[in-house]
Amino acid sequence: MKSTTRGTLAAVITGVAAAMGAAAPAAAVDTVPVPVPLEGIENSLNMELPKLGGEIPLLVPGAPEGPQYVEGRLLPERVIPQLPVSGALPGAGLRAPLPHILGDDFDHVAVEAPVSDLRTLGPGLSVDAPLTPPKPENFGLPDVKLPQVGVLAPVLQTVPGANLATGAGL
Template sequence: MKSTTRGTLAAVITGVSAAVGAAATPAAAVGAIPISVPLDGAEAALGTELPEVGGEFPLPAPSTPEAPRFVQGRLMPEHTVPRLPVDGGLPGLELRAPLAHAMDDGFDHVGVGVPASDVRTLTPGLALDPPLTAPSPGELPTLKQPELAVLAPALRTTPGTDLTAGPGL
């Protein structure tokens, strides 16, 4: 395969990947959407203290894909359809509930917090090599076994939890 053909193929793959990444960039600029559950009306109607619930929902942000890598003896790049890295996060949750005293009219609280945590992923990819050998000067390509591989997705995160209890609401 001529170097101009390889360069054209690499430019097409890179252009498509960049277009996909640019289309999702404005939505990802926000980062996270805060979420709160308004229970004030229910507290007033029931005449009691209700838990406070809130959290945040992170938005995924695609990154730059891997560049195609050419290997000698292959017609297609090593990763024909590259894996696209997507960074985002797991949603966070905050729950704080009143805990009534058994002997008097006071309140304490108990709370559970699951902070939003970062998630780094790679989408599945594809490696393909057609059933022809790369042409060499003065020789025609010959037949060989075709190669096809699905590149597995990857997921990395470290979630955590906070449990609190204390006096007061």
């Protein structure tokens, strides 16, 4: 192999490795910050305005649990499995100036609702056939029984929180 071919191959491999390394951190981001630009209004009105921003989470679907075979049933349990989705509740932050009564400095009040973890499971369905499994005492024929249908309720788990604070400066 010529040295120019080796150099070209090395440059291609280096470029691919760099691209793969740069793509990994971008895929690991779980929230997208959303700033609310109020600087133009501040300049036009010549006054302090609140600082406002938020975070929008990216939802990540998980792998559903497959059907589970149970002894004594013809059809598996959880025919339509529940789909797990993990993510977060949106976060928000507000920092507003308060005029200081005794001087020209501004104090501030801040409300912050950080992103809270969120775990959900979609609804599912469990069905059983109107027949029993084959029985040896019945010459290998199944018996008739009432059909069974069950709806698996959706699940939502989260612990939201918020902070309220006051202090000096904006």
